[in-house]
Amino acid sequence: MTLGIAVIGTGRMGADHVRRIETAVGGARVAAVADLDADRAAAVARGIKGCSVHTDPAAAMAAPGVDAVLIASSGPAHEAALLDAFARGLPVLCEKPLTPDPAGALRVMEAERRLGRRLVTVGFMRRYDAEYQDLQHTLRRGKLGRALMLHCRHRNAASPSFFTTEMLIRDSVVHEADATRWLLGQEITAVQVLRPRPSSYAPRDLGDPQLVLFETSGGAVVDVEIFVNCGFGYEVRCEAVCERGTASIGAGGGLVTRTTGRAGRAVPQDFTVRFAEAYDREVRAWVGAVRAGRAEGASAWDGYAAALVCEAGVRAQRSGERVEVRLPERPALYA
Known part of the structure; x- marks a missing residue:
């Protein structure tokens, strides 16, 4: 069976996924594709045989030949699309965040629990990155002993015009929240945010960079430098x-050039380059699981846990205080 996928959202991420499905995923x-911008959706679908174009996500999901859904729209639109997919019994790969807030994530999780089966995989692509997988395997084998600390860097060359201080946590550090839980096998129990004087190159009213501190249930401490206007490129370590x-991990390999007294290597300029292979692996794994009738990867519970951490992080941003994360008992569906 060839899995027919409706891609919701045809912006940068959605368009990249359309290309990926058509060229790199068997x-x-x-x-079908859907986007509020009909011209953009049509441009992305151009040349794809049998692909219908819509401005309404529900119409795309109801289109002939659709067996599953990939949601790549903006975070605030995820909840409605997820609930619509549930109503149709369609498996979903949803780009992070599951929803921007814990209340929405909880509604999604409860709706999935009522169905009695997992339909959602959350797109935390770092779980599919070869370096991150090597690091997780190394930590789980235990040869280095117990993990005491994680030092994380998350840098972007420049932030988009709509980016806010709150989005530093909800849209960027959310990756480190999931990666911490996945790498260590521990829950995050508290968050603190330290805010240095903003960079003179950061847009007005954007508090960039910041240092985010996580405490975990296993006694580890994690520091995350988030700097979305570093100027030189995209770097995750x-x-x-x-x-x-x-x-x-994350030091970067590849070609090194030496010329006129200097040596160096290229720095990726965005996430679609740095994590291209991880995205390919993620979508291939999801397609394979759906075709086999199973669910794997980050679950709605993982999306909810990350949303709770981010909510605590935003509160810590505003107050300057340490904020505890209160995670309820994990439902049996996600055990």
Whole structure:
């Protein structure tokens, strides 16, 4: 069976996923696309045989040949699209965040629980990155002893015009929230945010950079430097400090040039370059799981947990205080 996918949202991420499904993922095709911008949706669908174009996500999901949904629209639109997909019994790959707020994520999770089966995979693509997978395997094997700290860097060359201080947490550090939980197998129990004087290159009213501190249920401490106007490129790094050594990823390999007294390598300019292979692996894994009738990857519970951490992070941004994260008991569906 070739899986027919409706892609909701055809902006930068959605368009990249359409290209990916059509050129790099076997056993799937783009059956429909939807975007509020009809011209943009039509441009993305151009040349794809049998792909219908819509401005309403519900219409795209109801289109002939649609077996599953990939949601790549903006975060505030995710909840409605997810609930519509549930009503149709369609499996979903939803780009992060599951929803921008814990209340919405809880509604999504409760709706999925009522169905009695998992339909959602949340698009935390770092779980599919080869370096992150190596780091997780190293930590889980235990040869370095217990992980004591994680040092994380998350840098972008420049932020888009609509980016806000709150989005530093909800749209960027959300990745580190999930990666911390996944790498360590521990929950985040508290968040604190330290705010240095903003960079002179940051847009007005954007408090960039910031240092975010996580405490975990296993006694680890995690620091995340989030700097979305660093100027030089896109960089994501992580170093685990353990009892008997350290392990680090993200230093970057590839071609090194030496000329006129200088040596260096290219720095990726955005996430679609740095994590291109991870996105490919993620979508391939999701397609394979859906075709096999199972669910895998980050769940709605993971999306809800990350949303709770981010909510605490935003409160910590505003207050300057340490804010505890109160996670309820994990439902049996997500055990």
